[in-house]
Amino acid sequence: MILFPASVFAHPGTLDELGGHFRNSDCTYLLHEPTALAKQAKTKEELVKLIQKYNGNERCKRNLTPERIDLDGHTLGGKEDNASLRLGRTYKAALVKCIDGDTAKFRVNGHVYTTRFLFIDTPESTIEVEPYGKEASQFTCSRLKKGDIVLETDGNTLFDKYQRLLAWVWVDDRLLQEELAKAGLVEDFYDYGDYKYEQRIRKAYEEARQNGVGIYSGHSAEEKPKVDSKTKAEPAQTNPQTEEETNKADRERNREQEERTSEPSSGLVLYTLLGAAAAAGVYWLIRQLK
Structure with a gap:
């Protein structure tokens, strides 16, 4: 049978018989829940001796000093009243x-x-x-x-x-x-x-x-409530009468536009007449030169 040190199996938060444990990162001893055994110590020096006797973390307790003990708010000197x-x-x-x-x-x-x-x-x-x-x-x-x-x-x-x-x-x-x-x-x-x-x-x-x-x-802590599809905003309903009137107005505007484009403008007529007169003048001048 192979035996392993107790510290191999100890979770960093597992408490020993004194109600504390070592923080493995820096070997500080944390006295979380002082038991009757721990309360026998009146000083940190006495607590060091108890830790060395009852704690299974050989690596950390080897160099334990009073300065490496954190009482976590508790006091030494006897049983709490x-x-x-x-x-x-x-x-x-x-x-x-x-x-x-x-x-x-x-x-x-x-x-x-x-x-x-x-x-x-x-x-x-x-x-x-x-x-x-x-x-x-x-x-x-x-x-x-x-x-x-x-x-x-x-x-x-x-x-x-x-x-x-x-x-x-x-x-x-x-x-x-x-x-x-x-x-x-x-x-x-x-x-x-x-x-x-x-x-x-x-x-x-x-x-x-x-x-x-x-x-x-009804939701997990990470899940955000979904919006009910019935409560979603719906598109505004269009008034049928208003839409019909709008379409009628559009048709009238289109018809007027077509009428305007189908009638020759006065500017276009004048431009055509001037062009014809110029052409006639050129023709007369050529006849005179002959």
Whole structure:
């Protein structure tokens, strides 16, 4: 049996036991989702030792230094105080990173939380790109970057099985989940309990379906709606009476033109007479010379 190093099979985005991975281009260690093991480190020097022990990328960890560790907004020095968060409360938040249509990282009370938006599912746009996934991600990120953010916890639990904070997301007093549903960018729902704004989201979702918005427009994200042949502009109808009158006027003009061209003009008659007189004069002069 042939054994290969774990790093051979590791996708650049696969997380190790500490919740991070090396960026192969420059061997920077990115700590995306610190696990309980990673939180034991109080300094970057201690984290270096843990990475060298638990990460399988031999090439990168050989020359790892504290300067090559990116904490991705997280802090060292012990377990984050999740007890500071309570269900049914609101918290001011600052955007750290957009992830996709229904997930983002926020800083709350000095800690960074990967946050899963309560109740909704939008199309994927990270590992797998689904139709309207990029549109949902862009919609969410553009909203989060333009307003004041408040997270509201709800339901029966603060975190899901991936240790992501579950919250309603308010941006300038507008519920982001509801805006996504109205835009036709919500494809499904999930339930971890009974939620405060569930009916609002369902109503917006049904309106988007009925109005054919976003996912429910019947077109792919790249496909532009075709113009219905029935709605195309048709040539203007010509009034038969007007056309007949126009043809009659044309015939009269043509007839007048023919009459004018058939009658000799006065100028032509005069020119003919002068020519005849000149010819007679020349003839008389020749006779006299003889």
